[in-house]
Amino acid sequence: MKNKGFTLAEIAIVLVIVGIMLAGGLGAFRAQTDSQRMRDGRAQLAEIKESLLGFAVQYGHLPCPANPAANTGLEDRLANLSCNLAEGVVPWSTLGISRAGDPFNQPFRYRVSLDFADSGPPSVPPVATDSNQTLGANCPVGSVAPQGMSFMLCSRGDIMINATAAAATPLAANVVAVVVMHYRHGPPNGGAGSTDEQENTDNDLTFVSKLRVEDDSSSPADEEYDDISEWISPSILVSRMLAAGKLP
Numbered sequence: 001m002k003n004k005g006f007t008l009a010e011i012a013i014v015l016v017i018v019g020i021m022l023a024g025g026l027g028a029f030r031a032q033t034d035s036q037r038m039r040d041g042r043a044q045l046a047e048i049k050e051s052l053l054g055f056a057v058q059y060g061h062l063p064c065p066a067n068p069a070a071n072t073g074l075e076d077r078l079a080n081l082s083c084n085l086a087e088g089v090v091p092w093s094t095l096g097i098s099r100a101g102d103p104f105n106q107p108f109r110y111r112v113s114l115d116f117a118d119s120g121p122p123s124v125p126p127v128a129t130d131s132n133q134t135l136g137a138n139c140p141v142g143s144v145a146p147q148g149m150s151f152m153l154c155s156r157g158d159i160m161i162n163a164t165a166a167a168a169t170p171l172a173a174n175v176v177a178v179v180v181m182h183y184r185h186g187p188p189n190g191g192a193g194s195t196d197e198q199e200n201t202d203n204d205l206t207f208v209s210k211l212r213v214e215d216d217s218s219s220p221a222d223e224e225y226d227d228i229s230e231w232i233s234p235s236i237l238v239s240r241m242l243a244a245g246k247l248p
Contacts, residue, residue, distance in 0.1 A: 034184075037103035037104070037183075038103075038183075038228075040103045041102050041103050041181050041183060041228060042228065044102060044103075044108070044181070045108075045179060045181055045228065045230040046230070047097060048090055048095070048097065048108060048179050048230070049179065049230050049232065051095040051096070051097050052095070052177060052179075052232060053232065053236070053237065053240050055094075055095060056116075056237060056240070056241065057240060057241060057244045057246060059119065060119070060148040060149040060150060060246060061116060061117055061118065061119045061132070061149070061150035061151070062112050062116045062117045062176065062177055062232075062237075063075040063091050063094050063095065063112075063117065064076050064077045064083035064084065064085065064088075064091065064112065064117050065083065065085045065086070065087055065088030065089060065090075065091065065110045065111065065112060066088050066089050066090065066091040066092070066093075066094070066110075067084070067085060067088055067089075068088055068089045068107060072093060073090075073091055073092040073093030073094065074091060074093050074094050075091040075094045076088060076091075077119075080120055081118070081119045081120045081121065081132070082114070082117075082118050082119075082120060083112070083114055083117050083118070086111060086112060086113075086114055086203075087109070087110070087111040087112075087203050088109075088110060089107040089108060089109060089110055090107070090108040090109075090110045090179060091110070102181045102182070102183060103183075104182075104183060104184050104186070106181070106182045106183065106186045106187065107182075108179050108180065108181055109179065109180040109182065109187065109200065109201065110177070110178070110179050110180075111159060111177065111178050111205075111207070112176070112177045113157035113158045113159060113175070113176050113177065114134070115134050115135060115136045115150070115151060115155060115157075115158075116150060116151050116155065116157065116176050116177070116237070117150065118132045118134055118150050119132055119150055120132040122147055122148070124147065125144075125147065126144050126145065126146075126147050127144060128141075128142050128143065128144050130144075132145070132149075132150040133145060133150075135151060135152055135154065135155050136154075136155050136156055136158075138154050138155065138156045139152055139154040139155060140154070146246070146247065146248065148246075149241075149246060149247065151237075152247070153238055153247060153248075155234065156174040156234055157174045157175045157176035157177070157232075157233075157234055158174070158205055159174075159175035159176070159177070159178055159205050159206075159207065159231070160172070160173050160175065160205060160206050160207070161173075161175055161178065161207050161208070161209050161229065161231055162199075162206060162207070162208055162209075163208070163209070163210050164195075164196055164208060164210065165195045165196050165198070165199040165206070165208055166195075171209060172231060172233060174233070174234055175231045175232065175233055175234075176231075176232045176233065176234055176237050177231065177232045178207050178229060178230070178231040178232075179229070179230045179231070180200045180207065180227055180228070180229050181227065181228045181229075181230075182197075182200070182201075182226075182227055183226045183227060183228060184226055185197065185224060185226055185227075187200075187201045193222060193224070194213070194215075194222045194223050194224050194225050195222075196208040196210065196225050196227075197224070197225055197227055200227050200229070207229060207231075208225075208227070208229075209227075209228075209229040209231075210225065212225060212226045213225040213226075
């Protein structure tokens with residue numbers, strides 16, 4: 001009588017097929033999860049940007065960055081009301097938003113042009129020597145911002161957004177503030193991470209914004225990049241202030 005059971009070869013083939021199906025399913029699940037995290041992160045960035053603009057409308061200046069070591073979410077402002085840091089993390093508590101961790105629980109990096117964040121007490125009426133009248137080289141000498149404001153229509157930011165760390169021409173210049181989501185890889189530490197990702201963590205005025213790049217394991221260089229940036233231009237900030245009647 002013929003044995004109708006499966007042979008070892010047939011069982012092995014079935015297991016291979018099942019393994020392929022499971023691997024494909026897990027890959028699709030990871031891709032779907034990653035896509036959802038990306039959407040969630042972008043939504044958080046949009047919320048942070050709107051909160052920064054709303055803060056400026058309410059107080060006449062942007063908030064200072066929070067000190068990441070303090071982990072309080074409060075802006076790090078000195079006794080003279082200038083910022084202690086130009087770059088740190090989003091001051092989520094000061095802005096009144098939920099704790100600013102991205103979908104991978106990484107903090108959102110935040111840099112601000114200090115001319116737009118200084119809130120030193122003005123004289124009444126304000127004069128050019130007030131501590132919040134560092135209006136930048138674009139404004140005529142002796143310019144005075146309206147009372148309660150730390151910038152004017154002529155004010156410009158000092159942050160640049162580039163397509164790569166080595167780019168000669170910026171994607172956006174005179175940026176007022178930038179927020180970076182470091183996403184899955186997190187902020188580079190000790191020189192780790194691609195050159196473009198390191199550019200977003202080296203505490204200078206230049207940032208990179210580009211499409212996602214996966215690392216090529218066959219190359220000795222690290223090309224991996226998954227940062228996502230959102231920034232505020234002077235025109236966007238000024239238009240919001242004009243609409244609110246805060247600038248003439």
